[in-house]
Amino acid sequence: MNEDRVKGQAKDVKGSAKETIGKAIGDKETERSGQADQVEGKVQKGVGKVKDALRDDS
Structure with a gap:
Protein backbone atom coordinates (compact mmCIF):
# COMPACT_ATOMS: atom_id res chain seq x y z
CA MET A 1 0.00 0.00 0.00
CA ASN A 2 1.31 3.41 -1.00
CA GLU A 3 2.28 5.93 1.68
CA ASP A 4 -0.08 8.50 0.11
CA ARG A 5 -3.00 6.17 0.69
CA VAL A 6 -2.15 5.81 4.38
CA LYS A 7 -1.63 9.55 4.90
CA GLY A 8 -4.79 10.32 2.94
CA GLN A 9 -6.83 7.95 5.09
CA ALA A 10 -5.46 9.61 8.23
CA LYS A 11 -6.43 13.07 6.94
CA ASP A 12 -9.88 11.82 6.00
CA VAL A 13 -10.47 10.37 9.48
CA LYS A 14 -9.09 13.50 11.17
CA GLY A 15 -11.35 15.66 9.01
CA GLY A 22 -17.56 21.43 14.85
CA LYS A 23 -21.19 20.39 14.41
CA ALA A 24 -21.49 19.36 18.06
CA ILE A 25 -20.19 22.66 19.42
CA GLY A 26 -21.75 24.83 16.73
CA ASP A 27 -18.40 26.00 15.33
CA LYS A 28 -18.87 26.41 11.58
CA GLU A 29 -15.16 27.16 11.00
CA THR A 30 -14.07 23.87 12.59
CA GLU A 31 -16.80 22.05 10.70
CA ARG A 32 -15.67 23.51 7.34
CA SER A 33 -12.02 22.83 8.18
CA GLY A 34 -12.91 19.21 8.82
CA GLN A 35 -14.71 18.98 5.51
CA ALA A 36 -11.68 20.44 3.73
CA ASP A 37 -9.40 17.93 5.46
CA GLN A 38 -11.65 15.11 4.26
CA VAL A 39 -11.48 16.31 0.66
CA GLU A 40 -7.70 16.62 0.89
CA GLY A 41 -7.49 13.12 2.33
CA LYS A 42 -9.66 11.64 -0.40
CA VAL A 43 -7.53 13.29 -3.09
CA GLN A 44 -4.33 12.03 -1.50
CA LYS A 45 -5.77 8.50 -1.28
CA GLY A 46 -6.65 8.73 -4.98
CA VAL A 47 -3.09 9.74 -5.83
CA GLY A 48 -1.84 6.75 -3.87
CA LYS A 49 -4.19 4.41 -5.74
CA VAL A 50 -2.93 5.72 -9.07
CA LYS A 51 0.68 5.26 -7.97
CA ASP A 52 -0.10 1.70 -6.87
CA ALA A 53 -1.81 0.96 -10.18
CA LEU A 54 1.12 2.32 -12.16
CA ARG A 55 3.58 0.29 -10.10
CA ASP A 56 1.51 -2.89 -10.62
CA ASP A 57 1.43 -2.34 -14.40
CA SER A 58 5.21 -2.04 -14.64
Missing part, protein backbone atom coordinates in the same frame (compact mmCIF):
# COMPACT_ATOMS: atom_id res chain seq x y z
CA SER A 16 -14.38 13.59 9.85
CA ALA A 17 -13.67 13.99 13.56
CA LYS A 18 -13.16 17.75 13.18
CA GLU A 19 -16.40 18.09 11.26
CA THR A 20 -18.31 16.13 13.92
CA ILE A 21 -16.81 18.21 16.73
Whole structure:
Protein backbone atom coordinates (compact mmCIF):
# COMPACT_ATOMS: atom_id res chain seq x y z
CA MET A 1 0.00 0.00 0.00
CA ASN A 2 1.31 3.41 -1.00
CA GLU A 3 2.28 5.93 1.68
CA ASP A 4 -0.08 8.50 0.11
CA ARG A 5 -3.00 6.17 0.69
CA VAL A 6 -2.15 5.81 4.38
CA LYS A 7 -1.63 9.55 4.90
CA GLY A 8 -4.79 10.32 2.94
CA GLN A 9 -6.83 7.95 5.09
CA ALA A 10 -5.46 9.61 8.23
CA LYS A 11 -6.43 13.07 6.94
CA ASP A 12 -9.88 11.82 6.00
CA VAL A 13 -10.47 10.37 9.48
CA LYS A 14 -9.09 13.50 11.17
CA GLY A 15 -11.35 15.66 9.01
CA SER A 16 -14.38 13.59 9.85
CA ALA A 17 -13.67 13.99 13.56
CA LYS A 18 -13.16 17.75 13.18
CA GLU A 19 -16.40 18.09 11.26
CA THR A 20 -18.31 16.13 13.92
CA ILE A 21 -16.81 18.21 16.73
CA GLY A 22 -17.56 21.43 14.85
CA LYS A 23 -21.19 20.39 14.41
CA ALA A 24 -21.49 19.36 18.06
CA ILE A 25 -20.19 22.66 19.42
CA GLY A 26 -21.75 24.83 16.73
CA ASP A 27 -18.40 26.00 15.33
CA LYS A 28 -18.87 26.41 11.58
CA GLU A 29 -15.16 27.16 11.00
CA THR A 30 -14.07 23.87 12.59
CA GLU A 31 -16.80 22.05 10.70
CA ARG A 32 -15.67 23.51 7.34
CA SER A 33 -12.02 22.83 8.18
CA GLY A 34 -12.91 19.21 8.82
CA GLN A 35 -14.71 18.98 5.51
CA ALA A 36 -11.68 20.44 3.73
CA ASP A 37 -9.40 17.93 5.46
CA GLN A 38 -11.65 15.11 4.26
CA VAL A 39 -11.48 16.31 0.66
CA GLU A 40 -7.70 16.62 0.89
CA GLY A 41 -7.49 13.12 2.33
CA LYS A 42 -9.66 11.64 -0.40
CA VAL A 43 -7.53 13.29 -3.09
CA GLN A 44 -4.33 12.03 -1.50
CA LYS A 45 -5.77 8.50 -1.28
CA GLY A 46 -6.65 8.73 -4.98
CA VAL A 47 -3.09 9.74 -5.83
CA GLY A 48 -1.84 6.75 -3.87
CA LYS A 49 -4.19 4.41 -5.74
CA VAL A 50 -2.93 5.72 -9.07
CA LYS A 51 0.68 5.26 -7.97
CA ASP A 52 -0.10 1.70 -6.87
CA ALA A 53 -1.81 0.96 -10.18
CA LEU A 54 1.12 2.32 -12.16
CA ARG A 55 3.58 0.29 -10.10
CA ASP A 56 1.51 -2.89 -10.62
CA ASP A 57 1.43 -2.34 -14.40
CA SER A 58 5.21 -2.04 -14.64
